Amino acid sequence: MKILTAEQLSEADKETMKIQDITSEELMERAATLVFKEIHKRLNGAPIPIKIFCGIGNNGGDGLVIARHLIQHDYQVKVYVVNYSDKRSDDFLANYEKLKEVTNNWPELIKEDTRFPEIGTGDFVIDAIFGIGLNRPVKGWTGDLVEHINDSGAFTLAIDMPSGLFTDQVPGEEAAVIEADYTLSFQNPKLVFYLPQTMDYSGELQILDIGLDKELLKSLDAQAFLIDKEEAAGMYHHRRSNTHKGDYGNVLIMGGSFGKIGSVLLTATAALRSGSGLCSLYIPGCGYNIVQTGLPEAMVLTDEDDKMLSAYPNNFDANVVCFGMGVGTEEKTKNALKELLENFSDPVVIDADGLNILSKDKELLDLLPENSILTPHPGELKRLIGEWEDDFEKLEMAKDFSEKYKVILVIKGAHTFTINGKSMYVNNSGNPGMSTAGSGDVLSGVITSFLGQGYEPVEAAVLGVFLHGLSGDIAASEFGLESLLAGDIAKNIGRAVKKLFERDAVEE
Numbered sequence: 001m002k003i004l005t006a007e008q009l010s011e012a013d014k015e016t017m018k019i020q021d022i023t024s025e026e027l028m029e030r031a032a033t034l035v036f037k038e039i040h041k042r043l044n045g046a047p048i049p050i051k052i053f054c055g056i057g058n059n060g061g062d063g064l065v066i067a068r069h070l071i072q073h074d075y076q077v078k079v080y081v082v083n084y085s086d087k088r089s090d091d092f093l094a095n096y097e098k099l100k101e102v103t104n105n106w107p108e109l110i111k112e113d114t115r116f117p118e119i120g121t122g123d124f125v126i127d128a129i130f131g132i133g134l135n136r137p138v139k140g141w142t143g144d145l146v147e148h149i150n151d152s153g154a155f156t157l158a159i160d161m162p163s164g165l166f167t168d169q170v171p172g173e174e175a176a177v178i179e180a181d182y183t184l185s186f187q188n189p190k191l192v193f194y195l196p197q198t199m200d201y202s203g204e205l206q207i208l209d210i211g212l213d214k215e216l217l218k219s220l221d222a223q224a225f226l227i228d229k230e231e232a233a234g235m236y237h238h239r240r241s242n243t244h245k246g247d248y249g250n251v252l253i254m255g256g257s258f259g260k261i262g263s264v265l266l267t268a269t270a271a272l273r274s275g276s277g278l279c280s281l282y283i284p285g286c287g288y289n290i291v292q293t294g295l296p297e298a299m300v301l302t303d304e305d306d307k308m309l310s311a312y313p314n315n316f317d318a319n320v321v322c323f324g325m326g327v328g329t330e331e332k333t334k335n336a337l338k339e340l341l342e343n344f345s346d347p348v349v350i351d352a353d354g355l356n357i358l359s360k361d362k363e364l365l366d367l368l369p370e371n372s373i374l375t376p377h378p379g380e381l382k383r384l385i386g387e388w389e390d391d392f393e394k395l396e397m398a399k400d401f402s403e404k405y406k407v408i409l410v411i412k413g414a415h416t417f418t419i420n421g422k423s424m425y426v427n428n429s430g431n432p433g434m435s436t437a438g439s440g441d442v443l444s445g446v447i448t449s450f451l452g453q454g455y456e457p458v459e460a461a462v463l464g465v466f467l468h469g470l471s472g473d474i475a476a477s478e479f480g481l482e483s484l485l486a487g488d489i490a491k492n493i494g495r496a497v498k499k500l501f502e503r504d505a506v507e508e
């Protein structure tokens with residue numbers, strides 16, 4: 001699904017009104033009625049005190065429409081109008097009049113000197129103060145109100161955006177932002193919902209299709225692409241019957257050092273579980289017995305050094321090479337990476353200490369084959385591209401880096417970002433149980449495997465990241481978050497592929 005900017009979405013609102021010949025009040029009615037239906041589906045008439053905080057723009061207008069429907073369905077509703085300005089929008093005013101027709105319990109005005117209403121932990125708060133029209137940080141008494149809502153402990157549902165959250169920048173330190181438990185956002189996801197610095201504000205997220213014109217949305221350039229099952233399934237290459245192992249890649253995994261042989265074992269297991277036809281490892285001598293015993297399906301070549309890598313096996317004919325897990329950053333090992341980059345011209349996958357070696361000796365970056373895939377976690381990324389002020393700057397710096405060196409960056413996190421020049425892909429699978437040792441080694445194996453099977457490099461990265469996450473979700477549902485081991489992620493890749501083509505009950 002496309003991630004769009006606030007400007008694109010408000011422009012799409014306007015264009016849709018023209019194309020569908022509807023007023024903005026009708027579009028608001030449509031959008032807010034969908035929100036009402038979602039609430040009604042879950043509350044099912046429960047007598048919970050509902051407190052709706054409405055701004056005076058169109059986000060507030062949505063709040064008033066929701067209030068009207070809830071009142072008409074006999075919910076206990078109290079509406080507050082947050083009077084941060086006198087410039088009420090037309091649709092706000094029209095819906096204010098309509099609300100008065102269904103209740104005598106008129107909205108209460110909250111102004112600068114008003115005592116804020118009490119909010120109990122059992123209340124249900126609907127935040128319709130600011131939406132995508134936010135154009136400056138929320139401060140002063142409006143900010144105090146936002147903090148008052150946050151401090152209440154009540155379940156908070158944000159409409160379109162948690163109030164105070166910009167779509168295109170992180171909030172400043174003194175700005176107040178609603179910390180929502182749930183956000184129902186209109187039409188398309190927004191980038192801030194997925195960035196480490198801002199993702200917590202939206203809580204659980206649901207995107208509502210409010211029927212903006214499909215052709216119009218298709219024509220818009222995405223700020224980024226959100227990758228879910230549907231997008232991942234579209235990238236997957238089905239296996240043909242008339243094939244043999246030679247059709248599925250011959251990957252070489254170079255990694256490990258004394259005490260860190262497990263890392264390469266995980267990577268190789270993941271590569272084979274992801275469908276590689278042939279998988280070989282190049283490791284220090286000390287790992288020979290471990291790998292041969294742990295993974296009989298793999299072939300093992302050893303370096304002349306017993307404890308670390310010191311060379312690249314130039315006479316070995318692999319179609320993709322992955323380098324870095326558990327290798328350390330010794331000078332000898334740097335030479336091994338250098339030899340690899342000087343002798344291998346197809347895309348490689350570089351992870352972990354391989355990235356740290358590149359960061360220490362930036363000249364090596366120029367040797368990277370075009371479309372190589374680098375898989376840093378935030379610490380490794382910082383060493384590679386430098387410090388950033390905030391997540392938006394990080395993404396710009398990462399795009400510049402990707403363009404400069406013609407490589408694909410896979411920035412690992414709760415939502416892993418894959419960056420290919422100006423294009424960004426945001427992963428939407430996975431869970432916190434995957435924050436565990438070796439998880440990244442497994443990811444490198446999955447991506448390497450797909451690259452070896454002939455996927456376009458960016459697809460190998462994006463699909464690999466998604467399946468890695470989905471496999472983690474499957475493993476977590478079996479073992480629970482705490483007990484999840486990286487090896488479980490590797491083992492479940494096949495189930496994740498199967499799941500790509502299963503329909504979920506909720507989608508039906």
Ligand SMILES: NC(=O)C1=CN([C@@H]2O[C@H](COP(=O)(O)OP(=O)(O)OC[C@H]3O[C@@H](n4cnc5c(N)ncnc54)[C@H](OP(=O)(O)O)[C@@H]3O)[C@@H](O)[C@H]2O)[C@@H](O)CC1
Pocket residue numbers: 010013014024025027028029031032055056057058059060062084085087089129130131132133134135136137138139142159160161186
């Ligand atoms: N027909 C449609 O288009 C549809 C729109 N929909 C809904 O409309 C929402 C967007 O509505 P919106 O554009 O009216 O802006 P909104 O977020 O309500 O803000 C209101 C005003 O607040 C002001 N302001 C900004 N920051 C401020 C601050 N820090 N402190 C104080 N004031 C501040 C600023 O005005 P200013 O003061 O700058 O003149 C701004 O204009 C969207 O999120 C969705 O919920 C849906 O119904 C679908 C159909």
Ligand SMILES: [K+]
Pocket residue numbers: 059127128129130131158159160161162163
């Ligand atoms: K809001």
